[in-house]
Amino acid sequence: MQDAPSLGHHLGLGVGLRNVHFDHILREWPAVDWFEAISENFMDSGGRPGYVLAQIAERYPVVLHGVSMSIGSCDPLDRDYLRRLRALAEGVGARWVSDHVCWTGVGGVNSHDLLPLPLTEEVLAYVAERVRVVQDILGRPLVLENPSTYLRLRASTLREPEFLAALVAETGCRLLLDVNNVFVSCFNAGEDPRSYLDAFPFEAVVQLHLAGHQRGPEHIVDTHDQPVSEGVWELFRLAWQRTGGASTLLEWDGEVPAFERVHAELLRAREFMAGELDHGRLDAALRRGPSAAAEGLSTPVDFLVPSVMGRSELAAEAL
Amino acid sequence: MSESKGQPSPPASLRDFQDWMLGALVRPEGASGPELDVRVHPPARVRLGTYQRSYIARLGKCLAGQFPALCHALGPELFDDFAREYLRAHPSTSHSLYALGRRFPAWLEAQRPDRDAAAAQREAWIDFMVDLADYEWRLFELFDGPGPEREREREPTADCPDAELALQPHLVLAEHRFPVAWYYHEVRAGRRPSVPRREPSASVLLRRDYATSTFPVTALHLRFLTCVRERGSVNAGLVGLAEVLGRPLAEIEAAWAAQREGVRRPWIEAGFFTRARPRTRR
Numbered sequence: 001m002q003d004a005p006s007l008g009h010h011l012g013l014g015v016g017l018r019n020v021h022f023d024h025i026l027r028e029w030p031a032v033d034w035f036e037a038i039s040e041n042f043m044d045s046g047g048r049p050g051y052v053l054a055q056i057a058e059r060y061p062v063v064l065h066g067v068s069m070s071i072g073s074c075d076p077l078d079r080d081y082l083r084r085l086r087a088l089a090e091g092v093g094a095r096w097v098s099d100h101v102c103w104t105g106v107g108g109v110n111s112h113d114l115l116p117l118p119l120t121e122e123v124l125a126y127v128a129e130r131v132r133v134v135q136d137i138l139g140r141p142l143v144l145e146n147p148s149t150y151l152r153l154r155a156s157t158l159r160e161p162e163f164l165a166a167l168v169a170e171t172g173c174r175l176l177l178d179v180n181n182v183f184v185s186c187f188n189a190g191e192d193p194r195s196y197l198d199a200f201p202f203e204a205v206v207q208l209h210l211a212g213h214q215r216g217p218e219h220i221v222d223t224h225d226q227p228v229s230e231g232v233w234e235l236f237r238l239a240w241q242r243t244g245g246a247s248t249l250l251e252w253d254g255e256v257p258a259f260e261r262v263h264a265e266l267l268r269a270r271e272f273m274a275g276e277l278d279h280g281r282l283d284a285a286l287r288r289g290p291s292a293a294a295e296g297l298s299t300p301v302d303f304l305v306p307s308v309m310g311r312s313e314l315a316a317e318a319l
Numbered sequence: 320m321s322e323s324k325g326q327p328s329p330p331a332s333l334r335d336f337q338d339w340m341l342g343a344l345v346r347p348e349g350a351s352g353p354e355l356d357v358r359v360h361p362p363a364r365v366r367l368g369t370y371q372r373s374y375i376a377r378l379g380k381c382l383a384g385q386f387p388a389l390c391h392a393l394g395p396e397l398f399d400d401f402a403r404e405y406l407r408a409h410p411s412t413s414h415s416l417y418a419l420g421r422r423f424p425a426w427l428e429a430q431r432p433d434r435d436a437a438a439a440q441r442e443a444w445i446d447f448m449v450d451l452a453d454y455e456w457r458l459f460e461l462f463d464g465p466g467p468e469r470e471r472e473r474e475p476t477a478d479c480p481d482a483e484l485a486l487q488p489h490l491v492l493a494e495h496r497f498p499v500a501w502y503y504h505e506v507r508a509g510r511r512p513s514v515p516r517r518e519p520s521a522s523v524l525l526r527r528d529y530a531t532s533t534f535p536v537t538a539l540h541l542r543f544l545t546c547v548r549e550r551g552s553v554n555a556g557l558v559g560l561a562e563v564l565g566r567p568l569a570e571i572e573a574a575w576a577a578q579r580e581g582v583r584r585p586w587i588e589a590g591f592f593t594r595a596r597p598r599t600r601r
């Protein structure tokens with residue numbers, strides 16, 4: 001697994017596939033470089049979502065992004081889930097399969113949230129063993145993302161970049177660096193995101209995530225319902241250059257606007273690929289005081305269910 | 320358990336932590352202060368609240384997306400209260416959020432305060448809520464479940480003999496105490512229907528080209544279609560219906576023949592049937 005071939009990670013600029021955009025995509029076949037699909041929304045689909053993804057996979061590179069693997073949970077890995085994931089990945093020719101360094105539940109319950117792990121040597125060894133099991137079943141390296149976190153656990157003895165670097169070294173897994181999550185987690189923990197990124201194992205990164213967040217009264221929430229913030233763009237500039245242009249994807253989950261708006265936001269990335277990190281701009285973004293806005297909903301996943309109502313009709317009484 | 324065989328065993332401290340944190344999400348009032356201090360850096364209470372609020376809001380929003388008409392009927396606040404209670408009783412155990420509402424209709428029925436009363440004494444509006452939830456869930460399952468789209472070549476034409484007409488296997492035959500399909504589509508059309516009067520309704524839910532349609536049918540037609548499903552073909556279904564009704568087969572067959580253009584053809588064209596696989600034995 002350690003000498004897995006290159007994952008071909010220069011896909012360009014991609015968009016997270018969302019139910020509300022299905023009609024637009026099938027009609028327009030927009031000039032997007034690639035799509036990322038939430039694995040769980042398609043792996044059991046016998047209906048339109050599965051059909052739409054199959055159509056898209058014929059025309060665009062597709063990557064699968066999961067939210068329920070729960071790699072850090074104390075529950076046994078769900079082998080049936082992993083087998084279905086593999087089948088979906090093979091069916092759509094997924095370039096890679098990713099999930100998060102987190103746990104989503106325990107005791108058989110799924111919170112559908114990406115919950116924080118205590119970052120210790122003991123947990124590292126446990127997660128590394130599980131990554132190996134997953135990679136065996138998937139038959140390919142797993143790609144893991146840094147989650148956004150709102151709690152710093154006293155038990156943690158490792159910084160997140162160190163934890164991820166060690167995980168890569170032990171398992172040959174790859175990384176998905178979410179620069180918005182870096183901004184959010186570092187801001188909430190009172191840490192400098194530059195120092196976080198200085199410690200990050202960029203050589204293992206195959207993909208970058210961009211998203212919008214919301215400032216709450218005391219901290220920042222990763223809401224995925226806004227344009228990308230200026231501070232995050234600055235971090236993207238750094239990440240893009242240090243990864244040599246890794247595949248970049250915009251996630252937009254809450255209040256999803258029209259596809260063109262999401263695409264236009266993604267294409268702003270071109271403005272931030274070259275040039276030096278603007279420290280003044282980043283510092284200003286980090287210093288910006290809390291907003292009085294009501295706290296948003298942390299939205300690490302595309303949780304909206306497909307609109308069945310939108311594709312449902314009542315036939316004439318004549319029958 | 321074979322599923323856990325060969326899997327690494329977790330550190331005990333991790334299990335403690337996860338049990339505690341999940342408990343704080345599912346039963347937020349149980350998350351105690353001192354324990355918080357041990358596990359997380361201050362001001363952790365605020366931030367634990369971020370997870371707690373997001374947990375219930377996210378799942379509640381998902382449930383409202385699966386039951387949009389029920390949400391309209393109850394109003395968002397009451398719906399949220401029900402969702403909160405339901406999620407406490409039945410936290411998600413699936414990798415997919417799409418399974419979240421599976422037990423919601425049965426849970427609503429089990430929660431009704433008048434569940435011990437005789438059927439006629441029960442609150443009509445609760446019956447309506449339960450039926451509407453049942454209808455919405457069936458529609459949701461039909462939408463994303465396996466469907467007929469890959470078997471288009473088995474769609475019969477009107478000249479297909481009755482012996483070869485079988486019920487399309489993904490068809491849903493439903494009976495409710497209220498016109499729930501009408502209500503649902505009124506909500507869809509952006510109107511503000513009020514709770515309808517009790518009026519038994521029979522309907523056929525069908526998916527074609529990844530869209531669902533609901534066909535109101537008579538109670539007798541629904542019985543007939545049920546017989547067709549059980550017996551395997553329209554021909555055999557007529558025999559079944561004659562038995563169920565205790566009427567001569569010839570009478571049932573004559574009635575069906577009289578509906579050749581008015582019912583049979585539109586049902587075939589709508590996609591109610593599939594061409595039965597030819598029998599290889601007997």
Ligand SMILES: [Fe+2]
Nearest residue numbers: 145178209251
């Ligand atoms: Fe992300």
